[in-house]
Amino acid sequence: DQQVKQNSPSLSVQEGRISILNCDYTNSMFDYFLWYKKYPAEGPTFLISISSIKDKNEDGRFTVFLNKSAKHLSLHIVPSQPGDSAVYFCAASKGQGGKLIFGQGTELSVKP
Amino acid sequence: DAGVTQSPTHLIKTRGQQVTLRCSPKSGHDTVSWYQQALGQGPQFIFQYYEEEERQRGNFPDRFSGHQFPNYSSELNVNALWLGDSALYLCASSLAVRETQYFGPGTRLLVL
Numbered sequence: 001d002q003q004v005k006q007n008s009p010s011l012s013v014q015e016g017r018i019s020i021l022n023c024d025y026t027n028s029m030f031d032y033f034l035w036y037k038k039y040p041a042e043g044p045t046f047l048i049s050i051s052s053i054k055d056k057n058e059d060g061r062f063t064v065f066l067n068k069s070a071k072h073l074s075l076h077i078v079p080s081q082p083g084d085s086a087v088y089f090c091a092a093s094k095g096q097g098g099k100l101i102f103g104q105g106t107e108l109s110v111k112p
Numbered sequence: 113d114a115g116v117t118q119s120p121t122h123l124i125k126t127r128g129q130q131v132t133l134r135c136s137p138k139s140g141h142d143t144v145s146w147y148q149q150a151l152g153q154g155p156q157f158i159f160q161y162y163e164e165e166e167r168q169r170g171n172f173p174d175r176f177s178g179h180q181f182p183n184y185s186s187e188l189n190v191n192a193l194w195l196g197d198s199a200l201y202l203c204a205s206s207l208a209v210r211e212t213q214y215f216g217p218g219t220r221l222l223v224l
Binding site for chain 2: 034041042044045089091096099103105
């Protein structure tokens with residue numbers, strides 16, 4: 001049972017445009033959500049997180065939106081840069097620091 | 113400030129053998145979690161150690177065991193290796209069990 005799903009395995013965006021990566025979850029007990037970026041041959045790098053008491057969190061070019069009623073979160077990257085090309089994973093947990101449940105990942109390609 | 117380190121980077125074993133993977137957490141962190149990432153999948157939680165005890169465990173058989181030392185470093189042991197154990201093994205550390213997890217570069221294990 002996949003509790004966290006990223007239904008788009010890949011996404012291609014032009015440099016300077018917005019990238020929107022989506023993630024759905026099924027377990028209503030999840031209350032903390034994170035996005036990680038992963039380059040080949042490296043471990044996941046933490047990008048941004050959001051608690052279920054918020055519906056938006058911003059950090060520079062990255063914004064995460066949480067829609068609890070739809071059990072959906074999204075990551076917006078504006079403007080997209082070629083260095084953003086990587087695999088992006090969303091993850092969820094019950095409380096901060098608990099075990100993370102990951103989606104399958106979305107490979108983002110930002111073209112110059 | 114050193115991040116999470118893991119050793120070795122790569123490892124080749126044969127079926128039935130045993131393997132030990134090592135992790136040093138980020139400076140100041142006291143909690144270590146281990147994940148298995150198969151090709152094309154998101155990381156899957158194996159277990160988490162805090163105060164030298166296993167705090168949480170994912171859906172992995174008893175062949176997977178771990179240990180945390182007083183200096184917060186950790187080991188993951190896998191006995192009776194199967195071909196299906198071939199994966200990237202990731203270690204993540206956090207400060208107490210209430211903070212964001214930061215990942216190391218991983219150990220790539222190949223079982224022949």
